[in-house]
Amino acid sequence: MTLRALVLNCTLKKSPAESNTDQLASVVVTELEKLGVAVEQLRLVDLDIPPGVDTDVGPGDPWPAVHEKLLGSEILVFATPTWVGHPSSVAQRALERMDAMISETDDEQRPVAYNRVAGVLVTGNEDGAHHVISELAGGLGDIGYTIPGQAWTYWNRGPGPGPSYADTDEGKDWSHSTGRAMAGNLVAVAAALRDQPIPPPRS
Known part of the structure; x- marks a missing residue:
């Protein structure tokens, strides 16, 4: 069975902006x-x-379609820029909407995020990437996702103002190699959970 992945890009820039x-x-x-x-x-x-904090808040809500894509994927890549040292407001809103998944269960009474893996990707020309990764990984773990070891990558400029990711090659080799390792770790753990699922929580 082919594994499926969903990338949620939480940029503040609407398409088709870079x-x-x-x-x-x-x-x-x-x-x-x-x-x-x-x-x-x-x-x-x-x-x-x-x-x-609900899966569906009423007419015109596009989130139920996103929710279906989450449930149709074994792998989630949660990607966000860094703003003032924090995830984007779009990322925070996504986590808040995903909060409903904590109380949703599958046919075996497991939280619906069980046996799915998630990783985090962060960009920004300021410090704060490790803080953002910790915030998002913690939230996704609360929701029920499994977070593999080293399932993250980031790029930032470091202290002070500077160019954005698209404007320089500085640091990209490390970010890219870490991103490839992240992908491998996500796939390995997703495949393991497919073959040996986490059982329902003990009551």
Whole structure:
């Protein structure tokens, strides 16, 4: 069975504007595809997602379609830029909407995110990537995703102002090699969970 991956790009830039986050995500996507994974990408800012903590907040809500894509994927790549040291507001909103998944269960009474893996990708020309990774990985773990070891990559400029990801080659070799390792780790753990699923929580 082919593994499926969903990339949620939480850039603040609407299509077709160039997204630094999308460019780094393409490295992970390419590696996932080389490993035989079917990948779909979404730029969430294009969808005008309303706030809330439910899967469906009413007429015109585009989130239920995103939710279906989450449930149709064994691998999630959660990608965000860094703004003032934090994930983007789009990323925070996505996590808030995903909060509903904690109480949703499958046919065996497991949280619906069980037996799915997630990794985090961060860009930004400022410090804060490790903080952002920790925030997002912690939230995704709460929701029920399995976070493999070293399932992340990031690029940032370091202290002070400077060019964005698209404007320089500085640091990209490390970000790209880490992104390829991230893809491999996600696939390995997703395949293991497919073959040996996590059982329902003990009551």
